[in-house]
Amino acid sequence: MSRFQQWAFIVKEALDKSFLVAKFFCAVHVTSTYLCSTALVYGPSMLPTFNLSGEIVLLESISTRYGKVDSGDVVIVRSPENPRKVITKRIIGMEGDSITYVVDPINSDRTETLVVPKGHIWVEGDNIYSSNDSRNFGPVPYGLLQGKVFWKIWPAGAFGSIGRRPQTVDPALKVVEELKNS
Amino acid sequence: MSRTKAIPGPQPSTNTAPRPSHDRLLRREPNGYCFIVTLICQFDTNMGTPNFLWNVCKSSFTFGLIGLTISDRIASIVPVRGFSMSPTFNPYNSRPLGLFNDDHVLVEKHCLKDYKFSHGDVVVFCSPSCYKEKHIKRITAMPGDWISVPYSYDAVKIPEGHCWVEGDNPTNSLDSRSFGPIPLGLIRGRVTHILWPPQRVGKIDRKQLPGGGLGF
Numbered sequence: 001m002s003r004f005q006q007w008a009f010i011v012k013e014a015l016d017k018s019f020l021v022a023k024f025f026c027a028v029h030v031t032s033t034y035l036c037s038t039a040l041v042y043g044p045s046m047l048p049t050f051n052l053s054g055e056i057v058l059l060e061s062i063s064t065r066y067g068k069v070d071s072g073d074v075v076i077v078r079s080p081e082n083p084r085k086v087i088t089k090r091i092i093g094m095e096g097d098s099i100t101y102v103v104d105p106i107n108s109d110r111t112e113t114l115v116v117p118k119g120h121i122w123v124e125g126d127n128i129y130s131s132n133d134s135r136n137f138g139p140v141p142y143g144l145l146q147g148k149v150f151w152k153i154w155p156a157g158a159f160g161s162i163g164r165r166p167q168t169v170d171p172a173l174k175v176v177e178e179l180k181n182s
Numbered sequence: 183m184s185r186t187k188a189i190p191g192p193q194p195s196t197n198t199a200p201r202p203s204h205d206r207l208l209r210r211e212p213n214g215y216c217f218i219v220t221l222i223c224q225f226d227t228n229m230g231t232p233n234f235l236w237n238v239c240k241s242s243f244t245f246g247l248i249g250l251t252i253s254d255r256i257a258s259i260v261p262v263r264g265f266s267m268s269p270t271f272n273p274y275n276s277r278p279l280g281l282f283n284d285d286h287v288l289v290e291k292h293c294l295k296d297y298k299f300s301h302g303d304v305v306v307f308c309s310p311s312c313y314k315e316k317h318i319k320r321i322t323a324m325p326g327d328w329i330s331v332p333y334s335y336d337a338v339k340i341p342e343g344h345c346w347v348e349g350d351n352p353t354n355s356l357d358s359r360s361f362g363p364i365p366l367g368l369i370r371g372r373v374t375h376i377l378w379p380p381q382r383v384g385k386i387d388r389k390q391l392p393g394g395g396l397g398f
Contacts, residue, residue, distance in 0.1 A: 078367035141313065143367075
């Protein structure tokens with residue numbers, strides 16, 4: 001084969017391989033944006049559902065795209081305070097629901113009630129003593145939802161589905177927050 | 183004068199061996215019709231109809247994936263409906279042309295990596311009251327700016343992570359003056375160029391419009 005033919009063969013092989021890589025990248029992007037993805041959840045605001053140091057969870061975007069989420073679901077939303085951050089919280093109320101929440105559980109028992117406006121949701125962390133959520137930044141527009149968490153995959157001891165919201169928040173968690181601050 | 187006499191005997195026959203039917207077609211009608219028929223017969227025996235359908239499905243699936251990724255990550259083309267952004271898009275004096283009456287614009291998605299926007303950007307965002315609808319407006323104030331609310335003596339400070347959007351045509355525009363500042367996370371892209379109609383093809387200016395908010 002002449003040199004030109006050899007060179008043309010190599011270029012064709014390189015183009016085929018890079019097209020294959022591009023196809024793979026597109027498939028990964030479409031799957032993680034529209035179907036299913038993973039995320040690392042860490043921080044104290046969702047104790048005891050998720051632990052402090054971090055857990056890897058599976059999230060799916062099909063329910064959020066068709067509006068099939070409801071109160072009690074754990075969701076991942078883009079933070080209204082910083083669009084580069086995503087946060088994990090539990091939905092407490094959908095649009096039209098009347099929410100009663102404790103404004104500042106560490107210092108007082110004062111509660112407030114409001115109705116969630118149209119197109120918004122109210123999210124709170126399971127650990128209300130140490131959570132920056134709708135009690136601070138107000139109801140979240142539905143368009144900020146990224147996905148619904150439905151399974152935990154790491155660490156292996158935590159493998160399983162997500163539980164319901166804990167009924168009574170343990171006062172021991174308040175001690176955890178004070179130890180962190182001291 | 184010599185005369186040739188027909189010699190009786192076995193005449194040489196024109197068809198010595200049985201030929202397949204398409205050859206006889208070729209001989210009797212040598213034109214484009216039989217050429218196409220031959221091609222189709224070969225096509226059918228070489229690839230088969232189910233293989234062809236499968237290949238078509240695979241190619242369209244691949245192109246669908248690639249097109250979806252490009253429109254999510256790089257840029258997409260969107261029609262502009264309504265007159266809330268006149269005269270930038272759909273100016274009132276445009277001649278109605280039926281289906282292609284609307285302006286079509288290029289929306290780039292590279293800005294969604296860092297959410298870095300500035301005053302005067304025209305953006306596409308999900309409506310805060312109905313997440314399925316998308317609106318196109320211009321950003322007139324960024325976080326930390328003060329906006330004077332019309333018809334009242336209040337001044338509103340734009341909270342962190344939010345922005346104030348307004349249409350270029352304030353009399354006919356549903357924007358932040360009705361639903362307040364919107365979180366930057368609702369933005370789905372930034373408009374950079376007009377692609378249709380041809381007489382107005384070009385880059386969008388990032389001009390500041392008088393009226394509306396006072397940036398302090």
